[in-house]
Amino acid sequence: MSSPTPAPGETLVESASIRRRVAELAADIDAHYGDIDRPVVLLCVLKGSLIFTSDLARALTIPVEIESIALRSYVTGTVSTGRIELVREPSTSMTGRDVLIVEDIVDTGNTIAYLQAHLAEEGARSVRVVALLNKTARRAHPLEVDWHGFDIPDQFVVGYGLDYCERYRNLADVRALHDV
Secondary structure, three states, X not given: OOOOOOOEEEEEXXXXXXXXXXXXXXHHHHHHHOOOOOOEEEXXXXXXXXXXXXXXXXXXXXOEEEEEEEEEOXXXXXXXXXXXXXXXXXXXXXXXXXXXXXEEEEOOOHHHHHHHHHHHHHOOOEEEEEEEEEOHHHOOOOOOOXXXXXXXXXXXXXXXXXXXXXXXXXXXXXXXXXXX
């Protein structure tokens, strides 16, 4: 008999706060990239940052192109394998491009460190990072997150694109997952 699926618990970040913070992040990103005359590539890290990428793209006023990349470090459950697997490359080359990695959460930093190295090998002109959530308690790589929405405690979270075994991505708030 399988164990019951853990249920979302306390709300850590409310949807109204997310909306406000996405607008603030967009304004900061617009200011940073405002002087360039070429589109910035928003590199959506699938699937978790899909909702964040969509909301951020609509809030930005600079020219952008949206690409996606799929990586895997969680197979099932709530513990990362610690190994990053590239599942799907972007459909266009990142050579010579200004890339903004859009990530749902940065915790250990493994994914961001992998992506930064991968994009440098691809010849990206610049690579910056925006993350909705920043969980520094588990950071294994010293890295810079250029912009982030919220610092959160060391809890497994779901909602606003983040999942547990593909469930709860559709929640409007970011919530702690109970019984994990």
